[in-house]
Amino acid sequence: MDNNKPKLVIVVGSVREGRFGPVVASWFAEQAQTHGGFDIDVVDLADIDIPLALPAASPKYAGDDYPRPAGMAPLTSALETADAFVVVTPEYNHSYPAGLKAAIDWHYTQWTAKPVAFVSYGGAAGGRHAALHLENVLTELHAVTIRDGLAFPNYFHAWEEGRPLDPGAAGYAKTLLDQLAWWAGALRVARGAVPYPG
Numbered sequence: 001m002d003n004n005k006p007k008l009v010i011v012v013g014s015v016r017e018g019r020f021g022p023v024v025a026s027w028f029a030e031q032a033q034t035h036g037g038f039d040i041d042v043v044d045l046a047d048i049d050i051p052l053a054l055p056a057a058s059p060k061y062a063g064d065d066y067p068r069p070a071g072m073a074p075l076t077s078a079l080e081t082a083d084a085f086v087v088v089t090p091e092y093n094h095s096y097p098a099g100l101k102a103a104i105d106w107h108y109t110q111w112t113a114k115p116v117a118f119v120s121y122g123g124a125a126g127g128r129h130a131a132l133h134l135e136n137v138l139t140e141l142h143a144v145t146i147r148d149g150l151a152f153p154n155y156f157h158a159w160e161e162g163r164p165l166d167p168g169a170a171g172y173a174k175t176l177l178d179q180l181a182w183w184a185g186a187l188r189v190a191r192g193a194v195p196y197p198g
């Protein structure tokens with residue numbers, strides 16, 4: 001392991017029974033491995049305890065003693081140590097899943113001054129409504145969203161045996177990963193040099 005590589009956390013945002021999300025996440029993790037610019041950790045929200053009821057205080061101000069459930073610790077630690085994120089999300093009612101929103105809302109500083117890219121899938125819009133909503137929400141946490149996302153419209157026709165049929169998909173993934181790696185390196189240096197004023 002090259003300890004200088006930025007750590008990329010890939011978040012599997014769907015927890016639905018019979019979900020397609022892990023197929024997309026696993027293909028994307030393979031692309032990130034091939035890219036070679038990151039140490040990679042995949043966090044599946046289905047493995048995490050994410051209650052909808054939050055504590056009274058905001059995680060923005062509470063610090064390290066914020067009272068999260070024990071079953072959330074793997075998520076918190078992955079977010080804390082990440083230099084970059086890829087959120088893999090489906091589209092539910094023109095947005096992203098409620099479990100993913102809860103996972104975001106239980107944290108704050110863990111996202112700050114770090115880059116986030118989106119890999120979405122769904123019907124005709126390819127999950128872009130979900131990605132656009134996530135951009136909006138994560139900007140509030142001072143994350144830096146990456147322009148180039150991957151979107152898979154009508155994924156039920158567009159994937160076979162765990163891979164997208166579009167021959168351009170791997171190239172789009174590389175573009176996204178190149179941009180994410182640039183931001184991950186630049187923001188890691190910046191976070192180390194000067195505390196973020198947010």
Ligand SMILES: Cc1cc2nc3c(=O)[nH]c(=O)nc-3n(C[C@H](O)[C@H](O)[C@H](O)COP(=O)(O)O)c2cc1C
Binds near residue numbers: 015123
């Ligand atoms: C509650 C719900 C709402 C949905 N709404 C949309 C939608 O607005 N747009 C869309 O493209 N697909 C929509 N879908 C279809 C999902 O894109 C599709 O079920 C996909 O498989 C969900 O990802 P998952 O299997 O990883 O959970 C919806 C699915 C569910 C379960």
